[in-house]
Amino acid sequence: MSLMDGNTNTPYEVRSSEKLGRYLVSSRDLDPGDVILTEAPIVFGPKAMSDPEVKMPCVGCYRPIFTDAGELCAKCGWPVCSGNCSGLTDTRHHGMECLILRSRAD
Incomplete structure (x- = not known):
């Protein structure tokens, strides 16, 4: 559900004020763990790598890249493990x- 889905069963109300702008207020008592709203991410990002030798994770599959001389995505120029990485074509x-x-600006 999202802020603008028109669902009347949402556990919140959207309100606004001159001082705060738009904000959410609970429309019922909530229990711990209740899902209030969900949104699809705009961008997926790899998590930080714990190995200090890793330069950056592949933007396609998130495998560690250990060198600065690795391949780059042909479209955006970000590091990839291989130009054939299956994650590069995954629309999700x-x-x-x-x-x-x-x-992005170069």
């Missing part, structure tokens, strides 16, 4: 974020 991951990443 890098395929979606690639559009945003390639619009």
Whole structure:
């Protein structure tokens, strides 16, 4: 559910004020662990790597890249483990974020 889905069973109300802008207020008593709202991410990102030798994770599959001389995504220029990485065409991951990443200023 999202803020604008029109669902009348949401556990919140959207309110606004001159001082705070838009904000949410519970519309019922909530229990610990209740889901209040869910949103799809705009961009997926790899988690930080614990190995200090890792330069960066692959943006397609998140495998560690151990060298600065690795390959880059042909469209956005971010590091990948291989130009054939299956994560590069996964529309739920890098395929979606690639559009945003390639619009960055060089």
